[in-house]
Amino acid sequence: MTPDAPEPGSVPESVPQPGPVTAWRLRPGFAVTLLRNGLHLRGRRGSVTLEGSTALPSLWRLLEEPLRTGESTELLRQAEAGSSVRKAxxxxxxxxxxxxxxxxxxxxxxxxxxxxxxxxxxxxxSAIAAAWVQVLAGAPGGPLAEAAGRALSQGGASVSYAAGRALPAGAVLLCAGEDERWAVAAGVCGDAGYVTAPGSPEQVRADAAALAARLSSGAQSSSSGVFASLLAGSAAHRLLCAVGGLPDPASEGDDQRLLPGLPAVLVAGVRPLRADYRTWLGPDRLDADRRVTLDPARTLTEALGRVSALGDERTGVLPAPLPGDLRQLPVPLAACDLPDGTVLAGAPRLDLARLDAFCRAAEVRLGGACRAVGATPSQAWGRALRRAAARTTAPAPGDTPLPSALWFGHPQARHWWTALTVRQGVRARLEVFRVRPDEDVYHAVVHNAGQDVGQDFGQVLGRAVEATPGDAAAFAALSAVAALSAAGEELTVRYPCGSDGSAAALATVDARAAAWEDNGWTTGWLADVARREPTLHTALHRLTGPTGLRADETATQHHELVALLRAFGFTVLTAEEGER
Known part of the structure; x- marks a missing residue:
């Protein structure tokens, strides 16, 4: 049964009862499975299971043929109003x-x-039959143009051909409606191909040019008639659906990778022959549906769906953050490979590590003007404020750390500290400092103690700024474990990403923790961290003073990646001119 569908056997109050004179017809593609005491009915866009009576299969046999032929009126007339048969x-x-x-x-x-x-x-x-579709191509007699014309004719539209200008090589543009209201482009780029989302001719031309540039591999364009037919048929289908007011084919099915509210393009490959829809926004956004901005993600799953779209191997703008062959014990790790090195993140859970790695990769790509990227404003500010506090509140030589008893009793701090010093056998020291006596902000630092007992503390393995001594110690120790785990991998880690609580709220939305899940359990701990996050932000603002940070909307004019991240609901914090 579909997720939003009524309960089996119930009649929605909002659905009017069919009158005796209305003739109904099953949609093409309908199928039914008879059950012992019910029916499973399914079609292209919905399904329902009805159970509760052994008479249901017999009732269906009575009704099926009239519904398939559209002649159900007479059967309904014969059933006496108010009778049990008519009610059924x-x-x-x-x-x-x-x-x-x-x-x-x-x-x-x-x-x-x-x-x-x-x-x-x-x-x-009727709308499709009245449409006159023009097929524009550099070679109107080419296989792609001819296949598009055949598909349009078979779909019920009238077709004409013309030479098209300002089109990428190997592309066709299909235009229909008064003033060319609807358009779709398709093209072959080496061993790949694409079909744009419907839009204005100007928008579609821009999308086609961007996709051709992105998908071009230098390989010779495929001359396969099957491949041309696949692309042309998909383009014709999308255009005719737009003309007839039908749902766009990309919205059909249950592909969870596609993001509601954003356009999708069809990307196809020759070897192996395959095609699927992918969420994509081009650099030139002329039409209203291309200028949409998604709300911030509500859950971590939703945020990672957007990360997957932005990190798509064919249409994405950043490498996908993935675990790859990285060992996932004792700490989950995710890496994002950039041209000049790898971003590596460790976190309490792999989904959090993937989000952290993606945000850090975006920050690196954006350069010095970017202070933080987050799936939500809270996460972006949490990342930025923690960094500012780590710089301005770093403990000075001679500062006295808090007694270890104040943090070692925290089960997460104890777990990650034990993982570092016992499981990984690292000689280290963890110190936690209260940043200011009147603020609940704590700065934890993990130092590599070296091999000699008397040696000065050296390399910082991990640090964290959090709202309690236990949280700070736990995240600092976790970051140290991740750094040491990464050292054993064959990676050039140039951008290590420490773990923190900025995404805890995303990770615990709608999470149902059992009564016994305290902060010794990851979900229970993250829920506690999330509850403290707003208060921590307020305290960090007081400590760091004016940050010069803003969610800069004007940055969309200067950096395409900023505009794209914002369109996908991410928050990008930039520094005002002159700020460090």
């Missing part, structure tokens, strides 16, 4: 309507592909 028929038809499995039987025949999804098949088919 009305209930079954109401369920079919609620799950978009039937449609009013049209007076005139409509193409099956239109009737499968259209809310009003007759109007949609």
């Amino acid at each position: 028929l009305d209930t079954l038809i109401a369920q079919l309507r609620a799950h978009d499995l039937i449609v009013e039987a049209p007076a005139d025949p409509t193409p099956d592909w239109v009737a499968a999804t259209a809310e009003r098949p007759v109007e949609a088919a």
Whole structure:
């Protein structure tokens, strides 16, 4: 049953009961499985399971043929109003309507592909039949243009061909409607191909040029007729759906990788022959649907969906943060490979490590003007304020750390400290300092103690700024464990990313912790950290003073990556001119 569907066997109050004179027809592609005491009904856009009576299969046998032929009116008339049979028929038809499995039987025949999804098949088919589609191409007689023309004709539209200018090599542009209201482009780039999202001709030309530049591999363009037909058919389908007011094919199905609210392009490959939709925004955003800005992610899963889109191997702008072959014990690790080195992050969970690695990679790519990137404003500010505090509140020689009893009793601090000193066998020292007597802000530092007992403390392995001694010690020790684990990998880690509590709120949204899950459990601990985060931000603002940071909207004019991150709901904090 679909996620938002009514409960099996229930009749939604909002669904009007079909009258005796309304003729209903099953949508093309409908299928049914008879159960012992029920039915499983499914179609292109919905499904429902009805259970509770052994009479349901028999009732369906009575109703199926009239519904398939669109001649259910007579059957409904024969069933006496108010009778149990009529009530059962009305209930079954109401369920079919609620799950978009039937449609009013049209007076005139409509193409099956239109009737499968259209809310009003007759109007949609009429709009498509009235459309005149122009196929523009550098070579109007080429295989891609001819395949597009055939697909458009078979879909019910009238077609003309013309030479097109300002198109990437190997591309076609399909335009339809008054003033060329709708357009879709398709193209072949070596062993890859693409189909843009529908839009204005200007927008689609810009998208096609950007995709051609991104997908070009230098290989000779495929001459496969099958490949050309795949791309041309997909382009024709998207255009005709736009003309007829049908759902865009990219929105069909349940591909969880696609982000609601953002356009998707079809990306295809020759070897092996495959094609799938991918969320993508080009550099030139002329149409209103290309200038959309998503709200900040509500959950960590939602944030990682956006990370996956931005890190897509074919259409992304940053390398994907992945665990790869990295060992995941004693600490989860994720790496993001940049041209000049690797970003590596460790965190209490792999999903948090992936988000941290991506945000750090974006910060590195943006350069010195960027102070922090986060999936939410809270995460971005948490990252930026912790860094500012780490610089301005670093303990000076001679400062007295807090007694270890104040942090060693924290189960997470004890766990990560033991992992560092016992499991990894590192001689180290962890010190926690209260930044100021009147503020609940603590700065923890893990030093490598070297091999000799009398040796001065040297390299900093990890540090953290948090709201309690235990939290600070735990994140500092975790960062040290991650740094030592990475040292044993064959990586050129130029940008290590320490762990902190800035994303704890994302990680615990909707999380249901058992009553016994205290801060010794990761979820319980992160929930505690998340509750303290707003107060910590306030204290860090007081400690660091004016930061010169802002969520700079004007930066979209100067850096394409900033604009793209913001469109995907990320927060980018930049420094005002003249600030360090």
